[in-house]
Structure formats: structure tokens, C-alpha cells
Amino acid sequence: MALGDTTRLSLLSRLCEGRPLSISQLTEGTRLTRQGVTKHLAILERAHIVAKRRVGRESQYSVRPESLSEASDYLSRASRQWDQAIARLERLLEE
């Protein structure tokens, strides 16, 4: 679950401000290493939540707005799984 991590959610929120940011820029403001941030960005990219674009020597990341609805779907599916666990439990309770 790419969005189950608060670090990634906060990186995503930085990107949601609009302008693309490089890895180093995204690293500022976190207590992580550049490599740590890189890994999280790779995960977000694999999930098609974020896009990478090489500009000169920088890797600029930007959010893919069209993907946010998918992300939202993903999260609500996750939420629904818990709802189902509750439902199962409540069925058990009735028996």
C-alpha cells in the first residue's frame, strides 16, 4: 500500500503545492537521507501517483492529478477491507 505510509503522504502533500520538486528539495524538511526519500519516491512512482522527469542533473517529481482519484479509490478499498472485517465480526457476534 503505497499511501499507507505517513512519510509518503507528506511528500505527496509537498508535491501537491503544484511546482515540481527535485529529490534534494524534497529531502529538505525531512529528517531522512536523500536515499531514503528516493526510495519513497520510487514507490510513489511505481504506483503511478507521481511522475519523474530528468531536467539537467535534477530529477523533478510532480504529482499526477489524474492519479489522485485512483489513489483515493485505493484508500477506500483499504478502508472497505476493514469494514468487511468488522462485518464478519458482527456476523460472528450474532450467531
Next chain:
Amino acid sequence: MALGDTTRLSLLSRLCEGRPLSISQLTEGTRLTRQGVTKHLAILERAHIVAKRRVGRESQYSVRPESLSEASDYLSRASRQWDQAIARLERLLEE
């Protein structure tokens, strides 16, 4: 999260049939070792979802009905966390 595991939920459902079951009885029907089941039961016991009672050479486990509502609360809190993640995401979408 004691109930976030499908193995534990299925053990719990076995116990919800009513009669107390020993570890060996609970192990039948799973593809796990007795020790694996024992660990899961210990987790359920620590979470006060299940009660252990030594009867002769057996350890009989039974579900604590009064705890199931707490368990349900717990699960809905988990579900709510995902809902909050969705909400956060949707706020970001608006900005």
C-alpha cells in the same frame, strides 16, 4: 492490531461457535504448527479477546463475548484511519 490478521480472525470464528477448544483442536484445520497457533492465541489473549483456561493437560480457549464490541470498536478505528487518509488526500486535491 490483533485482528488485522486473517489467521487470527479465522481462529476467532472457530471459537465463536461456542464451545471452548484446545490448542490442538484449533490447530486441526489450519496448515500451521501447534506453536504457530499458540502464538496467535497468545496475541488474542493479550488483547483480551479470548480467554485461556487450563483443564487437565489441555489449554482451552474461549471467546469473551463482552470483548467483541471492543474488538469491533478497534476495527472501526482502523477503518477510520484510512478514511482520514482519504480525507487528507481529497483536501490536497482541492488546493
Next chain:
DNA sequence: CATTTGCGCAACCTCCTGGTTGCGTGTGAG
């Protein structure tokens, strides 16, 4: 040109979860 900056890659580390194996002990059955 030399130096700095921004990266990518790979190895490594720690912690947690789910799971197994080995062994010792108490209990019940014959």
C-alpha cells in the same frame, strides 16, 4: 580544466511479523 552538486546503484542494517523446530515437563490412560 578542477570542483561542486544532484543523482543512481548496491550493499548493508534494524526491526517487526509470521512461522517452525527442538526440547523439556506435566497430565492422563492402560
Next chain:
DNA sequence: CTCACACGCAACCAGGAGGTTGCGCAAATG
């Protein structure tokens, strides 16, 4: 008494997540 069964304890293992370190390379800077 003897033996098999049910269990507890502890050590161990594999995999994945989150993170860091070390190194090398390409682009910008002066």
C-alpha cells in the same frame, strides 16, 4: 509404572519495510 499426549519455552529462520552508507558518474559552475 510406563507411555503417549498436550502443552510451554526458547531459539531460530525468512521476508519485507524503512533507513543509511559508500561509491561512482554526469551535469553545472567558475
